[in-house]
Amino acid sequence: MIIRKCSALLLLLLFTLQSTAQQKAGKHDFDFVFRLAERQYTDMLAISKDLHRYPRTSNSDGSVHYDTVDDWTGGFWPGCLWDIYQFTKKDNWKKAAIQWTESLENNQYNTRHHDIGFMMYSSYGNAMKFVPQAAYKKILVQSARSLITRYNPVVKSIKSWNYRKSWDGKTEWFFPVIIDNMMNLELLFYAGKVTGDPLFRQVAINHAETAMKYHIRKDYSSYHVVDYDTITGKMLHQQTCQGFADNSTWARGQAWGIYGFTLMYRETRDMRYLNTAKKMADFFMNHPNLPKDKIPYWDFNVGQPGYKADWKYNPADFNETPRDASAAAITASALLEMQGYLGKKGAPYKAFAIAVLQSLSSPAYLAAPGTNSHFLLKHSVGSIPHGNEIDVPLVYADYYFLEALLRLKNLQ
Numbered sequence: 001m002i003i004r005k006c007s008a009l010l011l012l013l014l015f016t017l018q019s020t021a022q023q024k025a026g027k028h029d030f031d032f033v034f035r036l037a038e039r040q041y042t043d044m045l046a047i048s049k050d051l052h053r054y055p056r057t058s059n060s061d062g063s064v065h066y067d068t069v070d071d072w073t074g075g076f077w078p079g080c081l082w083d084i085y086q087f088t089k090k091d092n093w094k095k096a097a098i099q100w101t102e103s104l105e106n107n108q109y110n111t112r113h114h115d116i117g118f119m120m121y122s123s124y125g126n127a128m129k130f131v132p133q134a135a136y137k138k139i140l141v142q143s144a145r146s147l148i149t150r151y152n153p154v155v156k157s158i159k160s161w162n163y164r165k166s167w168d169g170k171t172e173w174f175f176p177v178i179i180d181n182m183m184n185l186e187l188l189f190y191a192g193k194v195t196g197d198p199l200f201r202q203v204a205i206n207h208a209e210t211a212m213k214y215h216i217r218k219d220y221s222s223y224h225v226v227d228y229d230t231i232t233g234k235m236l237h238q239q240t241c242q243g244f245a246d247n248s249t250w251a252r253g254q255a256w257g258i259y260g261f262t263l264m265y266r267e268t269r270d271m272r273y274l275n276t277a278k279k280m281a282d283f284f285m286n287h288p289n290l291p292k293d294k295i296p297y298w299d300f301n302v303g304q305p306g307y308k309a310d311w312k313y314n315p316a317d318f319n320e321t322p323r324d325a326s327a328a329a330i331t332a333s334a335l336l337e338m339q340g341y342l343g344k345k346g347a348p349y350k351a352f353a354i355a356v357l358q359s360l361s362s363p364a365y366l367a368a369p370g371t372n373s374h375f376l377l378k379h380s381v382g383s384i385p386h387g388n389e390i391d392v393p394l395v396y397a398d399y400y401f402l403e404a405l406l407r408l409k410n411l412q
């Protein structure tokens with residue numbers, strides 16, 4: 001027992017020394033993080049035998065909290081496995097990634113929300129890179145068809161959620177669209193390319209145009225939720241659901257926007273999208289409320305004068321304002337793509353992304369082996385207004401962290 005405790009302590013000490021040393025040296029030890037990922041996810045696989053329960057976060061007792069097949073995070077777990085396979089090229093990771101990817105097959109017909117892009121592109125989309133096959137292509141195309149059933153040509157947007165009310169209980173949303181939806185457009189571009197049907201691309205472009213008009217403020221911060229009149233197409237409400245206040249900037253929403261408009265530029269070469277992504281990144285990177293380690297608070301405006309929460313916010317519930325490592329990881333990954341489109345002007349964006357990855361790879365955010373419910377990153381936030389997933393690991397934080405590391409490695 002004592003020997004086991006001593007060796008666990010020694011492991012923790014070695015881990016801390018190694019991750020602190022690499023942070024100080026200002027360089028990235030990819031092997032170190034991917035070795036840790038292999039260790040953590042080997043343990044995760046060992047306890048996760050039901051292929052329809054997808055690791056998402058941790059419960060308060062430290063056990064793994066699983067998502068159902070039709071909820072929005074299902075695809076990130078196979079996505080993480082594909083990321084490890086991409087780095088290690090080991091067959092066991094490929095086998096696991098295929099199994100978990102294929103367990104999502106029925107989702108191709110899911111029209112209940114907009115998240116099918118997240119679910120199917122991070123799983124089957126990655127699978128197509130490593131084990132391309134006609135069956136996967138068909139599933140992705142059907143997924144894109146399901147997604148565009150939620151498109152309204154009058155609004156020129158894809159409906160994210162079905163009817164719900166805002167936090168103040170007064171506003172009804174009949175056609176709510178969230179900034180996160182920019183991420184689903186990647187699936188549509190894919191479907192457009194493989195089918196030759198111009199509809200997919202056109203829907204993606206129309207959606208991005210509407211989002212650029214109504215989600216993005218003059219200072220390039222973003223509204224989380226925008227609601228539209230389905231008959232006239234008129235924009236009705238600009239609010240929040242997961243952020244602090246309607247006029248605040250929810251950190252992960254800003255991150256989805258940076259990533260989403262970068263991918264819009266990749267697919268269209270329209271400079272307006274690149275400019276939007278860049279200015280949204282500038283807002284994030286230069287915000288006076290961004291902590292020194294560059295990992296944002298969950299919302300840039302928590303508790304600030306001029307920002308009123310419509311949900312039950314009690315500052316006394318928090319010893320300190322929670323950070324959101326997931327927003328940092330998504331932003332780092334997006335910036336590593338975006339900087340490549342900016343020539344010499346890309347340097348500060350790349351440097352920022354590297355600094356974020358160094359923070360995330362330090363013991364402050366990266367789990368010690370055998371801890372953190374088998375996830376990699378600590379300190380993310382699902383939704384504080386819902387009182388849900390506060391200061392926990394989240395599978396999508398891991399996914400975009402690994403994706404960002406792979407992008408950085410490719411650059412080097």
Ligand code: GLY
Pocket residue numbers: 072180242252382
């Ligand atoms: N798309 C949901 C979220 O970012 O929490």
